[in-house]
Amino acid sequence: MEKANKKSIGEILVDLSLPILLVALVIFFSIMTDKFFTPLNLTNILVQNVHVAVCSCAVMIIMISGGCDLSIGYQMSVAAVLVCKMMTVYGVPVPVALLCAVVLCSLLGTFNGFMAQKLKSNTMIVTLGTMAIFQGISYLISESKTYHNLPKSYMFLGQSKVFGVIPVNVIIMIVIVVIVGFVMGKTAIGRKVYAAGDNPEAGRLAGLNVAKIKVLSFTVAGVLVGISAILLSARSGSADSSTGVGIEFTGITACVLSGVALKGGEGTLWKVIVAVFVLGILANGMQLINLGTYPQYIAKGVIMLVSLYMTNKNSKAM
Amino acid sequence: MNSNRNERKGGVLTEVLALKNITKDYPGVKALDDVSISFEEGEVHALIGENGAGKSTFIKTISGAIKPTSGTIAYEGKEYPYLEPKQAIDMGIAVVYQELIQFEAMSVADNIFMGVESESKGLVVNEKERCEKAKALLAKFDCDVNPATLIRELSIANRQIIELAKAMVRNAKIVIMDEPTAAITVSEQEKLYQVVKQLKADGVTVIYISHRLEELFEICDRVSVLRDGQYVTTVNIEDIDKQDMIKYMVGRELSNAYPPKEPAQSEVVLEVENLSGNGVEGINFQLHKGEILGFAGLVGAGRTELMHLIFGNAKKTSGIIKVKGKEVHLSSANDGMKAGIGLIPEDRKFQGCFIDKPIFWNISISDIDHLTKGGVVDQKAEMKLAEDYKERLKIKTPFLKQLTSGLSGGNQQKVVIAKVLASNPDILIFDEPTRGIDIGARHEIYLLMNELAESGKSILMVSSDMEELLGMSERIIVLHEGHQAGEISKAEFSQERVLSFASGI
Numbered sequence A: 001m002e003k004a005n006k007k008s009i010g011e012i013l014v015d016l017s018l019p020i021l022l023v024a025l026v027i028f029f030s031i032m033t034d035k036f037f038t039p040l041n042l043t044n045i046l047v048q049n050v051h052v053a054v055c056s057c058a059v060m061i062i063m064i065s066g067g068c069d070l071s072i073g074y075q076m077s078v079a080a081v082l083v084c085k086m087m088t089v090y091g092v093p094v095p096v097a098l099l100c101a102v103v104l105c106s107l108l109g110t111f112n113g114f115m116a117q118k119l120k121s122n123t124m125i126v127t128l129g130t131m132a133i134f135q136g137i138s139y140l141i142s143e144s145k146t147y148h149n150l151p152k153s154y155m156f157l158g159q160s161k162v163f164g165v166i167p168v169n170v171i172i173m174i175v176i177v178v179i180v181g182f183v184m185g186k187t188a189i190g191r192k193v194y195a196a197g198d199n200p201e202a203g204r205l206a207g208l209n210v211a212k213i214k215v216l217s218f219t220v221a222g223v224l225v226g227i228s229a230i231l232l233s234a235r236s237g238s239a240d241s242s243t244g245v246g247i248e249f250t251g252i253t254a255c256v257l258s259g260v261a262l263k264g265g266e267g268t269l270w271k272v273i274v275a276v277f278v279l280g281i282l283a284n285g286m287q288l289i290n291l292g293t294y295p296q297y298i299a300k301g302v303i304m305l306v307s308l309y310m311t312n313k314n315s316k317a318m
Numbered sequence B: 001m002n003s004n005r006n007e008r009k010g011g012v013l014t015e016v017l018a019l020k021n022i023t024k025d026y027p028g029v030k031a032l033d034d035v036s037i038s039f040e041e042g043e044v045h046a047l048i049g050e051n052g053a054g055k056s057t058f059i060k061t062i063s064g065a066i067k068p069t070s071g072t073i074a075y076e077g078k079e080y081p082y083l084e085p086k087q088a089i090d091m092g093i094a095v096v097y098q099e100l101i102q103f104e105a106m107s108v109a110d111n112i113f114m115g116v117e118s119e120s121k122g123l124v125v126n127e128k129e130r131c132e133k134a135k136a137l138l139a140k141f142d143c144d145v146n147p148a149t150l151i152r153e154l155s156i157a158n159r160q161i162i163e164l165a166k167a168m169v170r171n172a173k174i175v176i177m178d179e180p181t182a183a184i185t186v187s188e189q190e191k192l193y194q195v196v197k198q199l200k201a202d203g204v205t206v207i208y209i210s211h212r213l214e215e216l217f218e219i220c221d222r223v224s225v226l227r228d229g230q231y232v233t234t235v236n237i238e239d240i241d242k243q244d245m246i247k248y249m250v251g252r253e254l255s256n257a258y259p260p261k262e263p264a265q266s267e268v269v270l271e272v273e274n275l276s277g278n279g280v281e282g283i284n285f286q287l288h289k290g291e292i293l294g295f296a297g298l299v300g301a302g303r304t305e306l307m308h309l310i311f312g313n314a315k316k317t318s319g320i321i322k323v324k325g326k327e328v329h330l331s332s333a334n335d336g337m338k339a340g341i342g343l344i345p346e347d348r349k350f351q352g353c354f355i356d357k358p359i360f361w362n363i364s365i366s367d368i369d370h371l372t373k374g375g376v377v378d379q380k381a382e383m384k385l386a387e388d389y390k391e392r393l394k395i396k397t398p399f400l401k402q403l404t405s406g407l408s409g410g411n412q413q414k415v416v417i418a419k420v421l422a423s424n425p426d427i428l429i430f431d432e433p434t435r436g437i438d439i440g441a442r443h444e445i446y447l448l449m450n451e452l453a454e455s456g457k458s459i460l461m462v463s464s465d466m467e468e469l470l471g472m473s474e475r476i477i478v479l480h481e482g483h484q485a486g487e488i489s490k491a492e493f494s495q496e497r498v499l500s501f502a503s504g505i
């Protein structure tokens, strides 16, 4: 018998498990320390995770298309040092530098996707290779230097607030999340990305250009990574070749936590964003209650397993 | 229909599609060997042949899913060495594939409309409109599945219907159906025939592949036969009978569709008392040693669900299962296998076998613990086991190291059966045992089932093929909406009786 489309309470609970976890964490840390639930700290959590959220959008698109990108961290690193070097060393105008960073990242992403198609190889393995290439490029650009004294108008993107309350970068994040959510959820091209990841053969037989869709997913993800690099360096006010490194793992963690299928074709953006903030709150809260670094690792892992158990998504996808 | 036929004979209708000298080589096999067949406008053209004859390969050539090694495809006057899938779609060729190549995690509506140009032209997908369109299409098959449901939540039969709906939405000039009735029940078949007739009336050419030869007489105009990748003949349906079809297909005559079998013994091996769970309720029956017990019912009656419950692959909510007089508590398929039960599932691609693994790997996996020497797999013993089953079940393959995905549908099913038999169960559950299996191989499977039963094994068989059910079973239990609607003994067997129970009358 087919299931009726109305969701059962159980299914709704599974759907809401991440938001519930988020609220539970907020309540828990609020009880544990009075430093947690303050406007300042909450704003901090938001602002500190803006670039993670944007980056996770990129990771999600790639995973839905059936790929995986391990080179995202070094893509960010390349973009960050490039944009900052252009502005501080060569005095390139800010808008031009921004554009260069975004275009560069979209090219790097396209390169990843293109190579995976050309080599007919798994994207994870291909990006393991390109990761090393990007790392080299980043250090060649930065010459292991750190760039400070970034232009005011650049820092504006990361540090100023509209009406003195709403951080500019948070607004940028919201705009990006809304656009990505719309494209992936409501448009025909979004649907095709899901289809390409779900069953490439069925996609091919339905007349889709699956290879092109997959490469394009990497291109779009690259754009988001470029933006993410700008947001991060603008907030911290500096950039070096370690900027952004390792962020792909946070992104993949958030995606998996939210039920994005490892084999592609499944994933919901709002859940990914909630997962980003679950991880963010966890890190922030544990800092505030003075938990050491190592217990933090353990807590992170446990939360991950618990929420996997609750969503049960990935075992179903096996 | 008759006037139509006369027209065709009078040469009024025109050829739309012709495949000329098509050859397709796979490593070790010539799937197609210099095959030429042409198709006329508005005809229903059946393609028959044994498992592995090359039928699916032939239609995949038309749809652009594969490129032939040599030969040409002539369509509306133009010749092509091969087609791309997109090209074939744009030309108006729609295919219902045998293997149900679908987007598992996407909705019914997504599956139907994916890649349809008029749908994706606008930037934004109009969810409401396409759901309504999908509903209307599905209504043609009396299928009330919600278009927002995910494909993987549907039964095989409904997934089959989704594929048919998908072919309709493309306004195709040529619709190809590869074994569309393999998994659907009698009432749905009728609807499918209606749709085929409607398509024909609209001037659409239908290419129809089926192992159910009887149905061809109802809907087809001409029949082409393939044997071992070679073209045998094309005949008008009124000039041929079933016996001849079989003769063309297998190259010899076959006797006795349902071979006789010794009656069951009195010993009870399986008792099910008041069993509920997994969508079924209050099931009671006994299975005797050496018996073949059939299960009938419409789609959604809960036959497969019941089988999974007995196998331990689903949780019972109440009731008792006794194997050889002892109550068993099965909470996993592993428990079921330990209790001596083996399941040959209806869905061979996802549940039945490891499709991307070699044939021998599949056969040995369920008995792999016994095929080891000091924990290391004894490859000789493994290959020997596989070789034995290949012989016994006549699995048609050049080498056992071939991937199972490269086998024809019917041969894949044989691999599944071999895999289950290798674990040596006493009670065998056959869920749609001959789905997609040709008449010759079908006969072999019937013989095998009888042989198994006579050697003391007991069999539960679910089948939507009425003839097979009546021909093979010694008793039939009919389910209706998860309940046991009736039990029919051999003396009272008739299609009407089964159907009246099945529809709850």
Ligand SMILES: Nc1ncnc2c1ncn2[C@@H]1O[C@H](COP(=O)(O)OP(=O)(O)OP(=O)(O)O)[C@@H](O)[C@H]1O
Residues within 6 Å of the ligand: B026, B027, B029, B030, B031, B049, B050, B051, B052, B053, B054, B055, B056, B057, B058, B098, B396, B405, B406, B407, B408, B409, B410, B411, B436, B438
């Ligand atoms: N991808 C492949 N790789 C290797 N061999 C293949 C492949 N696809 C088909 N074959 C072989 O080609 C032959 C024809 O297969 P095909 O699937 O066309 O048969 P069929 O007539 O459709 O059979 P069935 O009735 O069982 O569906 C078989 O011997 C099969 O093993």
Ligand SMILES: [Mg+2]
Residues within 6 Å of the ligand: B055, B056, B057, B098, B178, B408, B409
């Ligand atoms: Mg076939």
